[in-house]
Amino acid sequence: MRNVVKRFVGRHEKELNDELVKMALYYRFEPVVTNPFSGHEKGHVEKSVQVLRRKAFTKQYEFESIGHAQKHLDQAILELNLDSTIAVEQAQLQPLRGFYDYGITTKQTVDKYSFVHVNGNYYSVPDYLVGQKVIVKRYLNELKIVGSSQIIATHLIQKGEKQYSIDIRHYLTTFLRKPKSLEHSLVLKKTPKLRHCFLQYYQKTPRRFLQFIENHLSISLDQLIIQLEEEALKDHKVSKTPPSRAVNEARNQLQEYNLIHQVRKAANK
Known part of the structure; x- marks a missing residue:
C-alpha cells in the first residue's frame, strides 16, 4: 500500500498521493491524516482490515480457488454484519458516479x-x-x-x-520501409506462432506478409495467423518455404538419438 502523504510542503501542509485523491473524489469523502509522530490521533478503525482477516481466515485458510475464498469471505462478512446499522445510513447515501477506474x-x-x-x-x-x-x-x-x-x-x-x-501492428510503418529486416527482428522472435507462419509461407515475400497484416488490423493475433495461413495455401504466389538442409540434419540426429535412447531403455529392463 502506498503512503497516504506523497510529500510534505512546509511544516504542516501535506500533499496526498494521486490515487487517494482520485478515490476521494469518486466516493465523495475528505481524507483526514494525522500529524507526524502523533499515533494518539489515529481513529479506532486503524486495524479494521486486520480484524476482518482474523475473523474470516483464522480457522479456514486453504481454498481450492479464489472463487471459493471469495464465497467464504462473503459469508463471514454477512455474519459479522448481522447487527449492522447500515439501514439508518442508507437514506443519506448517494448513487455511484459511473464506473470507477481502479487502474x-x-x-x-x-x-x-x-x-x-x-x-x-x-x-x-x-x-x-x-x-x-x-x-x-x-x-x-x-x-x-x-x-x-x-x-x-x-x-x-x-x-x-x-x-x-510486442504487437507487430505497432511497427508496420517501419517494416514496410524495410521489409527484409522483419525476418531477424525482435518482434517475430517474441511472437513464435507468427514467426513460424512467416518462415513457412512468407519468407521470400515479406512485403506481402506485412501488407496483409495492414489490411486486417481489427482482428486478433490468433485470427490473423489463421488467415495468413489460409491466404498462403490458396494463393500460389506465396510458396511454402521447404526446411533447410540444417533443419533436416537436425531432425535426423534427433531421430537417431531417440532410437539409441529406446535401445538403452530396453537393455536396462
Missing part, C-alpha cells in the same frame, strides 16, 4: 524502440509515438496505454522482469 495511472516516455517500461518489463506502442509522453493504466492483469485521449495499445501484464509484450 494505477502513470506517465511514461516512449523509448527509441517504441516501448514503454513498466515494472522492469517492455510493452510496445505504435512507432510514431517514439519520444512522446503517454499515459499508462495498470490493472490487475492488463495494461492500457492512452495517447491523444484514446487507447492506443492493450497488453497482458508480463510476469517477472525484462519480459516483452
Whole structure:
C-alpha cells in the first residue's frame, strides 16, 4: 500500500498521493491524516482490515480457488454484519458516479524502440509515438496505454522482469520501409506462432506478409495467423518455404538419438 502523504510542503501542509485523491473524489469523502509522530490521533478503525482477516481466515485458510475464498469471505462478512446499522445510513447515501477506474495511472516516455517500461518489463506502442509522453493504466492483469485521449495499445501484464509484450501492428510503418529486416527482428522472435507462419509461407515475400497484416488490423493475433495461413495455401504466389538442409540434419540426429535412447531403455529392463 502506498503512503497516504506523497510529500510534505512546509511544516504542516501535506500533499496526498494521486490515487487517494482520485478515490476521494469518486466516493465523495475528505481524507483526514494525522500529524507526524502523533499515533494518539489515529481513529479506532486503524486495524479494521486486520480484524476482518482474523475473523474470516483464522480457522479456514486453504481454498481450492479464489472463487471459493471469495464465497467464504462473503459469508463471514454477512455474519459479522448481522447487527449492522447500515439501514439508518442508507437514506443519506448517494448513487455511484459511473464506473470507477481502479487502474494505477502513470506517465511514461516512449523509448527509441517504441516501448514503454513498466515494472522492469517492455510493452510496445505504435512507432510514431517514439519520444512522446503517454499515459499508462495498470490493472490487475492488463495494461492500457492512452495517447491523444484514446487507447492506443492493450497488453497482458508480463510476469517477472525484462519480459516483452510486442504487437507487430505497432511497427508496420517501419517494416514496410524495410521489409527484409522483419525476418531477424525482435518482434517475430517474441511472437513464435507468427514467426513460424512467416518462415513457412512468407519468407521470400515479406512485403506481402506485412501488407496483409495492414489490411486486417481489427482482428486478433490468433485470427490473423489463421488467415495468413489460409491466404498462403490458396494463393500460389506465396510458396511454402521447404526446411533447410540444417533443419533436416537436425531432425535426423534427433531421430537417431531417440532410437539409441529406446535401445538403452530396453537393455536396462
